[in-house]
Amino acid sequence: MQRFLRNPQQERWEFQLRLKTLWGLIITLCVLLLARLVWLQVISHGYYHTLAEANRISIVPIVPNRGLILDRKGTVLAENNYTYDLEINPARNKNLDRLIDQLSELVTITSSDRKLFRKALDETHGLSPVPIRNRLSETEIARFAVNHYQFPGVDIQARLIRDYPLGTSASHLIGYIGRINEADQERLDDAGLTDEYRGTNHIGKLGIEGHYEHELHGVTGSEQVETDASGRGVRSLSRIDPTAGDDLFLTVDAGLQQAAEKAFGDHRGALVAIEPGTGDILAFVSEPGFDPNLFVEGIDQDNWNALNNSPDKPLNNRALRGLYPPGSTVKPFMALAALTLGKRTTAYKISDPGYFSFPGSSHRYRDWRQGGHGMVDMHLSIVQSCDTYYYGLANDLGIDAMHDFFSEFGFGQKTGIDIDGEMSGLYPSTEWKKKRYKQDWYGGETVISGIGQGYILTTPLQLAQAVATLANNGVMMKPHLVHAIRDRATGSVREIAPENERTLPLKQSDIDFVRDAMEDVMKPGGTAAQAGAGAPYLIAGKTGTAQVVGVRQGEKYNEGRTAERNRDHALFIAFAPADKPRIAVAVLVENGGHGGSTAAPIARKVFDYYLLGRGVTPVPDNSNAGDDSAHD
Amino acid sequence: MPTIKELRQRFLAPLDPTLFNTCLILTALGLIVQYSASGSDLAKVLSQVRNLGFAFAAMWVMAVTPPYKIERVVFPVYAIALVALVAVALFGEVSHGARRWLHLGPMRLQPSELMKIALPLALAGYFEWRGKAISWRDFVVAAVLLLIPVALVIRQPDLGTALLIASSGFYVLYFAGLSWKVMGGLLASGLASLPLVWHLLHDYQRKRILTLLDPTQDPLGAGYHTLQSMIALGSGGLVGKGWLQGTQSHLDFLPEHTTDFVFAVFGEEFGLLGELVFLVAMLVIITRGFFIANEGSTPFARLVAGALSMTLFTYTFVNMGMVSGILPVVGVPLPFLSYGGTSLVTLFISIGILMSVHHHRKLVKQ
Numbered sequence: 002m003q004r005f006l007r008n009p010q011q012e013r014w015e016f017q018l019r020l021k022t023l024w025g026l027i028i029t030l031c032v033l034l035l036a037r038l039v040w041l042q043v044i045s046h047g048y049y050h051t052l053a054e055a056n057r058i059s060i061v062p063i064v065p066n067r068g069l070i071l072d073r074k075g076t077v078l079a080e081n082n083y084t085y086d087l088e089i090n091p092a093r094n095k096n097l098d099r100l101i102d103q104l105s106e107l108v109t110i111t112s113s114d115r116k117l118f119r120k121a122l123d124e125t126h127g128l129s130p131v132p133i134r135n136r137l138s139e140t141e142i143a144r145f146a147v148n149h150y151q152f153p154g155v156d157i158q159a160r161l162i163r164d165y166p167l168g169t170s171a172s173h174l175i176g177y178i179g180r181i182n183e184a185d186q187e188r189l190d191d192a193g194l195t196d197e198y199r200g201t202n203h204i205g206k207l208g209i210e211g212h213y214e215h216e217l218h219g220v221t222g223s224e225q226v227e228t229d230a231s232g233r234g235v236r237s238l239s240r241i242d243p244t245a246g247d248d249l250f251l252t253v254d255a256g257l258q259q260a261a262e263k264a265f266g267d268h269r270g271a272l273v274a275i276e277p278g279t280g281d282i283l284a285f286v287s288e289p290g291f292d293p294n295l296f297v298e299g300i301d302q303d304n305w306n307a308l309n310n311s312p313d314k315p316l317n318n319r320a321l322r323g324l325y326p327p328g329s330t331v332k333p334f335m336a337l338a339a340l341t342l343g344k345r346t347t348a349y350k351i352s353d354p355g356y357f358s359f360p361g362s363s364h365r366y367r368d369w370r371q372g373g374h375g376m377v378d379m380h381l382s383i384v385q386s387c388d389t390y391y392y393g394l395a396n397d398l399g400i401d402a403m404h405d406f407f408s409e410f411g412f413g414q415k416t417g418i419d420i421d422g423e424m425s426g427l428y429p430s431t432e433w434k435k436k437r438y439k440q441d442w443y444g445g446e447t448v449i450s451g452i453g454q455g456y457i458l459t460t461p462l463q464l465a466q467a468v469a470t471l472a473n474n475g476v477m478m479k480p481h482l483v484h485a486i487r488d489r490a491t492g493s494v495r496e497i498a499p500e501n502e503r504t505l506p507l508k509q510s511d512i513d514f515v516r517d518a519m520e521d522v523m524k525p526g527g528t529a530a531q532a533g534a535g536a537p538y539l540i541a542g543k544t545g546t547a548q549v550v551g552v553r554q555g556e557k558y559n560e561g562r563t564a565e566r567n568r569d570h571a572l573f574i575a576f577a578p579a580d581k582p583r584i585a586v587a588v589l590v591e592n593g594g595h596g597g598s599t600a601a602p603i604a605r606k607v608f609d610y611y612l613l614g615r616g617v618t619p620v621p622d623n624s625n626a627g628d629d630s631a632h633d
Numbered sequence: 634m635p636t637i638k639e640l641r642q643r644f645l646a647p648l649d650p651t652l653f654n655t656c657l658i659l660t661a662l663g664l665i666v667q668y669s670a671s672g673s674d675l676a677k678v679l680s681q682v683r684n685l686g687f688a689f690a691a692m693w694v695m696a697v698t699p700p701y702k703i704e705r706v707v708f709p710v711y712a713i714a715l716v717a718l719v720a721v722a723l724f725g726e727v728s729h730g731a732r733r734w735l736h737l738g739p740m741r742l743q744p745s746e747l748m749k750i751a752l753p754l755a756l757a758g759y760f761e762w763r764g765k766a767i768s769w770r771d772f773v774v775a776a777v778l779l780l781i782p783v784a785l786v787i788r789q790p791d792l793g794t795a796l797l798i799a800s801s802g803f804y805v806l807y808f809a810g811l812s813w814k815v816m817g818g819l820l821a822s823g824l825a826s827l828p829l830v831w832h833l834l835h836d837y838q839r840k841r842i843l844t845l846l847d848p849t850q851d852p853l854g855a856g857y858h859t860l861q862s863m864i865a866l867g868s869g870g871l872v873g874k875g876w877l878q879g880t881q882s883h884l885d886f887l888p889e890h891t892t893d894f895v896f897a898v899f900g901e902e903f904g905l906l907g908e909l910v911f912l913v914a915m916l917v918i919i920t921r922g923f924f925i926a927n928e929g930s931t932p933f934a935r936l937v938a939g940a941l942s943m944t945l946f947t948y949t950f951v952n953m954g955m956v957s958g959i960l961p962v963v964g965v966p967l968p969f970l971s972y973g974g975t976s977l978v979t980l981f982i983s984i985g986i987l988m989s990v991h992h993h994r995k996l997v998k999q
Contacts, residue, residue, distance in 0.1 A: 015810060016810075016926075016939075019808055019810075020926060020927055023939075024920070027919065030950050031916065031950075035909075037957045037958075041866045042869055043905065045867050048867065049864050049867020049868045050870070053864050053867075053868035053880055053881055056861075056884070227884065229885045230886045235884065
């Protein structure tokens with residue numbers, strides 16, 4: 002290798018060359034750097050500007066207050082109340098177990114509280130405060146407040162919680178809200194409401210809470226918050242206030258509702274009371290009920306098991322979803338069908354031997370009264386609920402004519418009530434049977450359909466609508482539960498107008514005839530005379546019994562010997578005052594036996610409450626209605 | 634008694650006006666951006682002012698010291714820096730997974746910083762000492778003197794600083810006349826051994842390089858720093874968001890925004906035009922350094938001035954390249970703008986040496 006730096010001149014020249022070379026490199030690199038900076042700051046400026054804004058601004062949802070649910074007189078059925086939770090900030094406490102032990106000396110902390118705390122702690126990774134106890138009592142709040150200074154990082158948090166002050170009353174009607182689950186979220190996503198529900202944890206699940214979710218929820222507000230890199234809000238940039246959900250005024254009268262529930266006593270069953278002229282539902286009972294408050298924060302396992310495994314099925318909405326044979330409550334409608342279709346005159350009489358049989362057949366379709374009712378015309382057939390009369394009538398009408406006529410009254414169809422999950426029931430026809438069972442229709446099936454047995458299934462709501470339509474002289478109103486919606490922001494109230502479903506082509510004289518007969522049902526000699534006794538207003542009613550288990554040929558149904566759960570269901574439909582109906586009801590008492598003895602008295606109490614005023618329930622003087630009237 | 638004029642003459646004469654005034658401008662920029670980057674923390678700015686006091690004093694001391702006197706201490710300084718590096722390897726303080734700091738009483742020293750300046754000085758001193766008898770063996774010796782500290786710093790591990798120290802040493806070899814052929818050969822073999830180097834890299838180092846190719850690939854992990862600083866620069870635009878108005882730094886999206894990433898704060902608030910002012914000022918200093926190197930009276934003076942100027946550029950370019958996302962993330966402070974006493978003092982020592990070379994160019998000749 003040659004030696005450098007020998008000649009000072011050459012050495013200088015070489016050094017200068019190297020300086021110049023490097024300076025050229027420096028300028029090249031600077032140009033490169035500048036090109037990069039121009040690309041970032043001029044060409045891509047818009048893109049990075051957007052990223053910077055997105056970095057610093059986050060939109061925080063502000064959840065609106067849920068609308069209230071009130072009855073038609075303003076009694077609160079669902080409201081939002083403050084509840085107080087005890088929260089632990091895990092970042093400020095090292096030994097959580099010891100801390101919880103110390104806290105448990107001040108407030109009750111169960112092992113399930115601890116379990117839930119651990120679970121929530123894992124989910125939040127210890128980044129945010131986690132509740133250790135929900136819904137502190139007043140004394141617990143006071144006790145903790147005094148000792149607060151000993152527990153840094155433990156605080157009481159207030160939040161709004163849905164509260165159903167009436168508890169189990171009207172639970173099936175009001176429904177409840179619960180935490181949004183995956184299925185709810187999917188539905189919200191499909192409906193494009195994902196953003197609207199950002200920040201909302203609860204959603205209406207059932208009843209009014211479910212059906213009117215849109216009105217009750219309100220409009221979510223938002224706040225633009227400048228956040229730092231760790232996501233902490235630094236300051237508010239702008240705010241759009243949320244709009245509280247609408248308040249709903251129900252058609253239901255809470256007092257009437259509670260009176261009806263009380264009237265059921267220990268019985269299971271359902272009652273729907275409708276104002277015939279409007280379709281307003283005045284009471285909507287399914288007994289037993291449940292406490293919707295249990296569901297708001299997520300029901301615990303014990304309560305869930307108790308509700309779900311109970312043989313009384315308290316979660317089952319019997320009024321909306323219970324399917325029962327209507328039994329003899331179809332008879333007034335059968336009579337109307339006969340008159341309308343010209344198959345019977347009112348004067349036409351049959352001689353009732355206690356059974357009906359087809360010519361040349363030994364099979365007997367028995368009347369409930371052994372030996373029969375003697376000579377029976379249409380009036381008496383309703384008053385005494387003569388089965389034989391209707392066996393023959395059904396045979397003459399034919400199932401398809403019956404199907405068409407009953408469909409007009411809403412049998413086999415949803416009423417379209419404003420809560421979800423309604424069952425449509427069933428009124429059979431030859432076509433239906435062909436489709437469903439690929440079988441021909443038998444004459445015997447028509448005969449038993451005449452007394453509301455066989456394939457026919459109705460919900461108590463359907464029955465109530467049918468009787469309300471009858472009471473309203475054939476003008477069918479759509480049953481509904483909400484009669485007014487109050488906009489919380491403006492305070493303006495929007496009334497929901499009654500909806501006329503259809504007007505049935507009935508003759509007023511026929512309707513009047515059937516009503517007269519139904520009035521006599523409630524009078525001595527009628528099947529519900531006991532329940533009708535002493536009423537200072539006119540009641541038109543009809544009892545019914547629905548078989549739970551079939552009674553074989555030649556056997557007699559014996560209530561005493563039949564297991565309670567296999568006893569017949571008792572039914573009763575009625576409206577009052579009969580001359581100017583203000584309320585129509587359908588009552589079903591599961592395994593209640595006879596409509597006249599168990600279902601009708603419940604209706605009577607409801608009528609008394611509604612027509613005579615709160616708490617006024619005159620003791621009916623027990624007139625001698627006769628043994629028969631106790632039967633169907 | 635010397636007159637005031639004489640005092641001023643003796644005091645200020647060594648301070649080259651071009652270098653000094655440009656330094657003042659850059660220092661002012663540094664304090665302005667530090668006030669913003671620290672979140673209007675006056676205490677931190679004052680602490681930087683104190684650092685500047687030491688730095689200017691060190692600069693003045695170097696400026697008034699003739700190069701031949703500096704030459705006498707370069708080997709002891711190199712030896713001290715080397716011993717300190719060994720000490721770090723043995724009982725240094727571990728921080729962020731690396732062993733880089735040494736505690737000496739209340740002081741916390743980063744010997745690798747000292748080595749950044751000690752190595753080029755020592756190498757220049759070596760070539761000066763060899764005088765006209767320089768042969769290829771001297772380059773081998775110089776290479777060994779270079780590789781020992783570099784190896785120690787690589788082990789810390791601090792690959793970025795090691796490369797910077799290696800480059801500052803290499804500049805001396807380059808200016809001393811290392812054969813173009815050898816450099817070509819080194820470049821070729823360096824490129825050829827890239828796969829091997831890749832194999833030897835730590836995972837986090839590989840990640841940084843991969844991230845450089847596509848920072849959006851891992852926006853919350855390795856790419857986070859780069860992406861956030863690119864957002865800061867890009868959103869700053871041509872004229873910037875204005876002093877104290879940078880959202881990226883003030884809302885903590887930028888990492889290390891008073892030290893290594895301070896240029897992102899600067900760019901976000903003062904935009905491309907502000908960056909141009911800074912870059913031009915740096916080029917003035919570097920170009921001035923080259924002129925001073927060119928007129929250096931001794932090989933030592935020339936080599937030192939050339940290498941230190943070039944090192945200054947290297948830091949500037951590597952830091953800006955890192956912040957703008959064209960170089961991997963390497964822990965390199967930006968001259969004049971970054972917070973930190975050690976880097977500031979070494980920076981001003983370099984400037985002071987340049988001034989000394991300039992001021993004493995004729996003294997030695999006479």
